[in-house]
Amino acid sequence: MGGRGSSSCSSRGDRTSDYRDREVKPYRGPPMTLESAAAAHLRLVVWCKACKHQSELDPAEQARWYGPETPVLEWRGRLVCSQCGSRSVDVVVTGTRR
Numbered sequence: 793m794g795g796r797g798s799s800s801c802s803s804r805g806d807r808t809s810d811y812r813d814r815e816v817k818p819y820r821g822p823p824m825t826l827e828s829a830a831a832a833h834l835r836l837v838v839w840c841k842a843c844k845h846q847s848e849l850d851p852a853e854q855a856r857w858y859g860p861e862t863p864v865l866e867w868r869g870r871l872v873c874s875q876c877g878s879r880s881v882d883v884v885v886t887g888t889r890r
C-alpha cells in the first residue's frame with residue numbers, strides 16, 4: 793500500500809512544481825517596495841499637481857518612516873504635498889544612472 797501511495801505522490805509532486813511556476817508568472821515579480829526601491833538606488837520624485845511643487849525623496853529614508861515593506865503604490869497613496877497639503881501628487885520613479 794505504501795508503494796502505491798508514494799508513486800502517485802511523486803508524479804503529483806512534479807505537477808505541483810509546474811503549477812507553482814505558473815502561478816508566479818502573472819505577477820512578474822513582487823511589487824516594488826520602498827526597500828527594493830532603496831536597494832535599486834532609485835529616486836522618487838514627487839510632483840504636486842496643485843502647486844507644481846517638486847521634491848525628491850530618498851526611498852531609504854521613506855522606508856524608515858513608512859516601513860521597508862510598504863509597496864511604493866501604497867506609499868504614493870499616502871503622500872501629501874509638503875507645501876500646500878494637496879493629495880493630488882504624482883510620483884515619478886527614476887534611476888540614479890543617466
Ligand SMILES: [Zn+2]
Binds near residue numbers: 841843
Ligand atoms: Zn502642493
